[in-house]
Amino acid sequence: xLGIGGECPYAPVVADxxxxxxxxxxxxxxxxxxxxxxxxxxxxxxxxxxxxxxAEPGVCCxxxxxxxxxxxxxxxxxQVPWSPPPPDVVxxxxxxxxxxxxxxxxxxxxVGRAARAGAYAVARRTNTAARRVGxxxxxxxxxxxxxxxxxxxxxxxxxxxxxxxxxLAALAGARLVLAESxxxxxxxxxxGVPGAVVWLxxxxxxxxxxxxxxxxxGQLREAAPLVGGLVAxxxxxxxxxERVAGPARTVVFxxxxxxxxxxxxxxxxxxxxGRSGRAGDVHPDDVPGHxxxxxxxxxxxxxxxxxxxxxxxxxxARLRGDRGPWTPPDLDRWGAEPWPRTGEPHAxxxxxxxxxxxxxxxxxxxxxxxxxxxxxxxxxxxxxGIVRVRVFGxxxxxxxxxxxxxxxxPDLEVAVDEWRTPGARNDGITENLARSGRLLxxxxxxxxxVWLSQTKRPDQRLVVRLHRFEIESAYPPKIQLxxxxxxxxxxxxxxxxxxxxxxxxxxxxxYIPNYVDLTALDRPKYAEARFTLGMVGITPGLKRFDLxxxxxxxxxxxxxxxxxxxxxxxxxxxxxxxxxxxxxxxTQRSLERVxxxxxxxxxxxxxxxxxxxxxxxxxxxxxxxxxxxxGSHAALAEGMGSGxxxxxxxxxGAAEAxxxxxxxxxxxxxxxxxxxxxxxxxxxxxxxxxxxxxARRFDPDQVVAAWVDLAHDRVxxxxxxxxxxxxxxx
Numbered sequence: 001x002l003g004i005g006g007e008c009p010y011a012p013v014v015a016d017x018x019x020x021x022x023x024x025x026x027x028x029x030x031x032x033x034x035x036x037x038x039x040x041x042x043x044x045x046x047x048x049x050x051x052x053x054x055a056e057p058g059v060c061c062x063x064x065x066x067x068x069x070x071x072x073x074x075x076x077x078x079q080v081p082w083s084p085p086p087p088d089v090v091x092x093x094x095x096x097x098x099x100x101x102x103x104x105x106x107x108x109x110x111v112g113r114a115a116r117a118g119a120y121a122v123a124r125r126t127n128t129a130a131r132r133v134g135x136x137x138x139x140x141x142x143x144x145x146x147x148x149x150x151x152x153x154x155x156x157x158x159x160x161x162x163x164x165x166x167x168l169a170a171l172a173g174a175r176l177v178l179a180e181s182x183x184x185x186x187x188x189x190x191x192g193v194p195g196a197v198v199w200l201x202x203x204x205x206x207x208x209x210x211x212x213x214x215x216x217x218g219q220l221r222e223a224a225p226l227v228g229g230l231v232a233x234x235x236x237x238x239x240x241x242e243r244v245a246g247p248a249r250t251v252v253f254x255x256x257x258x259x260x261x262x263x264x265x266x267x268x269x270x271x272x273x274g275r276s277g278r279a280g281d282v283h284p285d286d287v288p289g290h291x292x293x294x295x296x297x298x299x300x301x302x303x304x305x306x307x308x309x310x311x312x313x314x315x316x317a318r319l320r321g322d323r324g325p326w327t328p329p330d331l332d333r334w335g336a337e338p339w340p341r342t343g344e345p346h347a348x349x350x351x352x353x354x355x356x357x358x359x360x361x362x363x364x365x366x367x368x369x370x371x372x373x374x375x376x377x378x379x380x381x382x383x384x385g386i387v388r389v390r391v392f393g394x395x396x397x398x399x400x401x402x403x404x405x406x407x408x409x410p411d412l413e414v415a416v417d418e419w420r421t422p423g424a425r426n427d428g429i430t431e432n433l434a435r436s437g438r439l440l441x442x443x444x445x446x447x448x449x450v451w452l453s454q455t456k457r458p459d460q461r462l463v464v465r466l467h468r469f470e471i472e473s474a475y476p477p478k479i480q481l482x483x484x485x486x487x488x489x490x491x492x493x494x495x496x497x498x499x500x501x502x503x504x505x506x507x508x509x510x511y512i513p514n515y516v517d518l519t520a521l522d523r524p525k526y527a528e529a530r531f532t533l534g535m536v537g538i539t540p541g542l543k544r545f546d547l548x549x550x551x552x553x554x555x556x557x558x559x560x561x562x563x564x565x566x567x568x569x570x571x572x573x574x575x576x577x578x579x580x581x582x583x584x585x586x587t588q589r590s591l592e593r594v595x596x597x598x599x600x601x602x603x604x605x606x607x608x609x610x611x612x613x614x615x616x617x618x619x620x621x622x623x624x625x626x627x628x629x630x631g632s633h634a635a636l637a638e639g640m641g642s643g644x645x646x647x648x649x650x651x652x653g654a655a656e657a658x659x660x661x662x663x664x665x666x667x668x669x670x671x672x673x674x675x676x677x678x679x680x681x682x683x684x685x686x687x688x689x690x691x692x693x694x695a696r697r698f699d700p701d702q703v704v705a706a707w708v709d710l711a712h713d714r715v716x717x718x719x720x721x722x723x724x725x726x727x728x729x730x
C-alpha cells in the first residue's frame with residue numbers, strides 16, 4: 001500500500017525534506033484515465049521505498065544517490081513508500097489484472113519436476129509458476145490495453161501477496177521501478193507493471209558457496225525470474241545473488257559513493273545510530289544495517305585517514321576489498337604474525353561507478369515506445385498487430401535468455417511452454433497455447449516439432465530450431481516438412497548435414513547462432529586469471545576431459561602456475577552415458593590421474609555445478625573446447641565473451657563457427673599458445689580479440705533482430721543477418 005507519513009498518497013508531486021531523503025516526490029497517482037499510468041511517473045524512475053527502514057545515515061544516502069545518478073541522465077526520480085496491505089483487506093480492483101492463473105494448469109505444468117522435489121518445492125514452484133503465468137499473459141494484455149479501456153473487474157475474495165494493488169498499477173508507465181524489497185517488486189509485477197522494468201535492490205547478508213543451502217533467499221528466488229534483474233552493491237555480491245537466485249540479470253550500482261554527499265545527513269555519521277548496537281556492528285543482517293555500516297566506513301576515510309581495522313565480515317570486504325584491514329581473529333594463529341592481507345583490492349564506490357551502473361541498467365530496459373530510427377526492425381506493432389509467439393519443448397536452456405529479450409518488445413507477445421520430457425505435453429496448457437499463437441516455435445527437432453507440424457493451422461507459421469544431435473535421431477523424418485516455414489540451425493556446418501542426411505531444402509534453412517548475453521559476461525577478471533584453464537561440462541566422455549588433463553600436465557611441466565577449473569555435473573549424474581561401461585572406465589581413469597599424477601595432483605579444481613556463470617568466468621583466463629563432437633559449443637562462446645582466450649581442438653564445424661585462426665592442430669601447438677600468454681600483455685591482447693570475435697560472430701542484437709524478422713514473416717531478412725557466416729558449401 002502506498003503512503004507517505006500520514007499524508008494522502010494521492011497528493012500532487014511535491015518535494016519534501018523528510019529523513020528519508022530530499023526531493024522525494026509523491027506521484028499524482030489518480031492523474032490518468034481509469035486503469036492507465038499516472039502522468040507524473042510516465043517515463044520516470046520510481047523507487048519503491050520500504051517505510052520500515054529506519055531514518056538514519058546510509059538509508060537516506062542510498063536514496064539520495066539513486067536520485068542524483070538518474071537525474072544526471074535527465075530522468076525524473078520519484079520516491080514512493082510502499083508496504084504490503086493488511087491481509088484481511090477485501091476490495092475489488094479495477095486495475096489491470098496481472099493474471100488469473102489456473103491452479104490446475106499450474107500443477108500440470110510443473111508436476112513432473114515438483115513431484116520429485118517434495119512437498120516444499122511443490123508449494124514454492126506452484127507459487128512462482130502462478131506469478132510467471134501472470135507475467136507472460138496478463139501483464140502483456142494489460143500493458144497493451146487501449147487507454148481508457150477499463151480492465152475486467154474480478155471479485156477478489158481476499159487480498160493476498162499476489163493480488164493487484166491499484167495504486168501500484170498507476171506506476172505501469174514508469175521507465176524503471178526500483179524496489180527496495182522483493183515483496184514490493186512482486187507486488188508491482190502482480191499489479192500490471194511490466195516485469196522487465198521492475199528491478200530489485202538486493203543485498204546478500206552473507207556469502208554463499210555454490211550448492212550451499214541458504215535461508216535468506218526464498219522471496220528473492222521467487223522474484224528473480226519475474227523482474228528485469230537485480231541491482232547489486234558489488235561484483236562479488238552480484239555473483240552471490242546469481243548463485244542463489246538462478247540465472248538473473250545483475251547490474252552493479254554501489255549504493256553509496258565517497259564523492260557524492262547526501263543532502264540529508266551530509267554524508268557524515270553525525271547522528272545517533274538508529275538501533276542499539278548498530279554503530280559497531282560489522283555483521284548486519286538487513287539492508288538498512290548494511291547501508292549504515294557502509295556509511296560509517298566511508299566517513300572514516302573521508303578526509304584521507306587510514307581505515308580502522310575491523311573484524312572480518314563479508315559486508316566490509318565488499319566495500320574495502322578482501323585485504324581489509326582486519327583485526328586478528330579470535331582463533332589462535334601462528335604465534336604473533338599479523339593477520340594476512342590477501343585477495344582482491346577494493347572496488348571504487350564513487351559517483352562515476354554509480355553513473356556507469358545507472359547507464360548500464362537503462363540500457364537493459366525494454367525499448368521505448370518511440371525508438372530512434374535505425375536499420376533494425378521497428379519495435380512498434382506492425383499493421384498486422386501483435387504477433388503471438390509460442391515456444392514449445394523440453395530443456396529450454398538455450399531459449400530462456402532469447403525468449404526474455406523477445407518478450408520485452410511491444411510487437412511480440414511471447415509465452416514459453418516447457419515440457420517435462422521431450423514427448424510429454426502439458427495437458428490443457430500446450431493445446432491452448434498452440435491454438436492462440438501466430439508463430440509456433442519448436443525448440444529442438446524432437447516430438448514437440450513432430451506434434452506441431454501435425455497440428456499447425458494454415459493461418460499459423462511454424463519455425464523449428466534444430467541442434468546438432470537431433471540430426472542423428474529418429475525425429476526429423478517424422479516432421480511434416482511442408483508445414484514448416486523455416487528451420488533455424490545454430491552452427492554453420494550443420495547446413496551440410498541437414499541437406500545431405502535429412503534432404504531438407506535450402507529454402508527452409510536459416511542460420512541464426514545461439515543467443516549469448518555478452519553484456520552480462522563482460523566483467524573484469526581476477527588477478528592471475530591467465531593461469532587458469534576453464535572447462536564447462538566434462539560429461540559425456542566425448543567432451544574429452546582426458547585431453548584437458550594432457551594439456552594441463554604439459555603446461556605444468558613448463559610453468560607450474562597453470563591449473564584447471566572444471567564446472568560440470570559428474571559422469572554418474574548423466575544416467576544414459578554412465579550406463580555404458582566404457583564411459584565409466586574413462587571417467588574413473590581420468591579421476592585416478594587427477595589423484596595420482598604429480599603434475600595434476602592439486603592442480604584440478606571441481607567447482608559445484610551452478611547457474612552463476614558470469615561470476616564463474618571471472619576466474620577463467622582460457623576456455624577449453626576439446627570435444628570430439630559439438631554443435632556450436634555455447635560454453636565456448638560464453639567463455640570468449642567473458643574475455644577468456646579459446647583453446648579449440650578442430651572438431652567438425654569449429655573452423656566455420658569460430659574461424660581457422662582460433663584452432664589448435666596439436667597438443668604441442670595448444671601448449672605453445674597458452675604458455676605465451678603467461679605474459680600479461682600477450683594475454684590481454686588475445687583476450688580482447690576473443691571478445692571482439694565472438695561479438696562479431698554471435699552478435700546478440702542481430703540474433704534478436706533475426707528472430708523478430710521470423711516473427712513478422714521476413715524469412716529472407718532473417719537469413720541475411722548472418723549470411724556472411726553461414727556455410728554455403730554443398
